[in-house]
Amino acid sequence: MSEYWKSTPKYWCKHCKTFVRDTKLERTNHEATPKHQGNIKRFIRDLHRGHEKDEREKQRAKNEVERLNGVVSGDPLSSSASAEAPWKRKSAIQPSTSGGRQATPAERKAQLAQLAAMGVAVPEDYRREMAMAGDWQTLSETPIYEDFIKKEEDVKDVKSSVATSDPSRINIGVRKRKFEGQEEEEEAGERVVRKGWGSTTKAYPGSGGDLDLDALLNNPKPSTPADSSLGSGTVEASQPLMGMRPSITQADGREAIVKDEDDTAAGGIVFKKRKAKPIRVQDVTLIVSTNKMKEVIVSKGPKCKIIDSPIPLPGDNQVTIKVVVSGSNPKDWKRAEAGGELNTGDDIAGVVHTVGSNVVEFKPGDRVAAFHQMMAPHGSFAEYAVSEAHTTFHIPKKTSFEEAATLPLAAMTAAYGLYQRLSLPLPWHPTSTPTPLIIYGAATAVGSYAIQLAQLSNIHPLICIAGNGIPYVESQLSAQKGDVVLDYRVGNEQLVQKLKTVVVSVGGRVEYAFDCVSEHNSYQNICQVLASDGGGKITLILPNKSYDDIPEGIEQSVTFVGGAHRDTDSEPWGKKTGTPVGNPEFAYLMFRFMGRGLQEGWFRGHPYEVVPGGLGGVEEGLRRLREGKVSARKLVFRIEETEGVER
DSSP: OOOHHHHOEEETTTTTEEEEEESHHHHHHHHHHHHHHHHHHHHHHHHHHHHHHHHHHHHHHHHHHHHHHHHHHHHHHHHHHSOTTTTTTTTSSSOOOOOOOOOOHHHHHHHHHHHTHHHHHHHHEEEEEEEOTTTTOOOOOSSHHHHHHHHHHHHHHHHHHHHHHHHGGGTTTTTOOOOHHHHHHHHHOOOOOOOOOTOOOOOOOTTTSSSSSSHHHHHHOOOOHHHHHHHHTTTEEESOEEEEEOOOOTSOOOOOOOOOOSSSOOOOOOOOOOOOOOOOOOOOOOOOOOOOOEEEEEEEEEEEEEEEOOOOOOOOOOOHHHHHHHHEEEHHHHHTTTSSOBBBOOOOEEEEEEEETTOOOOTTOOOEEEOTTTOSSOOBBEEEEEEGGEEEEEEETTOOOOHHSHHHHHHHHHHHIIIIOOOOOOOTTTOOOOOOEEEEETTHHEEEEEEEEHTTOOOEEEEEESTTOOOOOOOOOOGGHHHHHHHHGGHHHEEEEEHHHHHTTTTTTOOEEEEOOOOTTTTHHTTTSSOOSSSSEEEEEOOOOTTTSSOOTTTEEEEEGGGHHHHHHGHHHHHHHOOOOOOOHHHHHHHHHHHHHHTTOOOOOOOEEOOOOGGGHHHHHHHHHTTTTTOOSSEEEEGSTTTTOOO
């Protein structure tokens, strides 16, 4: 086939100025190209224009013949008619209406002008009246540059006289260019007589006279007093300088260092110090970067203090983020109660500041949200925070930093509980069978995100327990799919009775429960209605707590969001399965899944409340969380509202 294409004949397309393979397909494709079609149109248009031009030339020739016929016959009407446009003339040749009368002088003059234009000789009697070329007469002469010539001659005389008397003033009225260093010498009061242009050349010592060079080297010039040397700015040698290192005293008394050379100059050489040029000092605004930032350190109480810390640098796989808004969680004050002082913030929303050497997904200026590694330095309660690249994700422009700050820790906790602990169907592979799920603490941020993810996985009916946030929870549920919400404030006994009634209505068996509170008798109430014959599963969120009162027939687990980072993953899957992937890879996928949900609109952040004061309001926010005064919303802090932070 390749040989066929190589041997296929080609034809020359004169319109496109190129060769085209002479096959039906290639010919059709070429003729259909816009270039060929345009060239064809241009060719046809040129043909029409050429034809119209030829017609105009023919008509112009005919009109010229008619005009000449009228001139020769002496009929002015005929000649004037021929000068008109063809479409304005009534006929090609106007009939003569003059009869036998003689032409007037004006008409005769016009006829002679036409003859002259045609190259016909005109009689001498008419040439003067027509003012033809070559017949001009000089009537008067007035010189207009006589005075100018006189002034030029006077200037030449003055210049010649000045040059004779004083050659240095030969350039009168001309601003001479100054030689190098002339301004400094004039400022110092020195006057140096210079010779004419091109005469100031350097010469070696002794070249100006008949003195022998050896005599010049062996006869040093007597030294001058120290006062004169300081006053003139020169230092003269007092002995032969051959092989010696001269010492030059500067104006400030310091000794200048002169470089040693193999061939040192003779004793008659004078070392002259150039006058230093003044340095123009301009006003310069110095921008001093302190590389410091404001950071909150949380201690038991909770007590918070704002300190100045260095801006952190990212590791190879980390991102340093300029925090715009920081979120908060109950664990922030609980971690401080356990002892130690630390920046316990983990919810970051802001702009990328710098990235590590291995980071390729982010660049400075990107709008991001991130989950800071728990119990690690450089948390979110600061102007700058550090996060791992795999727990950082882009946020769309329509998502505010306040909304984004409610996501990282709580949303990932919900995802871990549903999919890594309860092993429920993932959102991109939703279930098609009824799957009852109990969510205790549905108004919390974790419970709210658990409802959103369960809806995406088509997990129904949802049996939710809440208190003050019941109206918000109801807005998220699908009543047509059997979702209900119960009030725990009625008491444990009544709550359990209502739970049993709901379980009976959904088929009499519930196998999955997500306890987003894990205290205040929450999991005890759940276990009374959860299947305990070997199929029930419950996951809780508080680590380092004993759950011995959970029946043995119910599989229990603790959802610890620290598994998103390998350093804090308490149950790495690699130990169980031997595979290199596990919880961190799950976090990587889910964070990007949530970022896409924010962009598409099927995932959203939790309701929030901005605590005034920026970092100065962190202590108040943590105190409110400890006292249980926050329901169905997240507390966030705008860093720019911090006192002393540049906006």
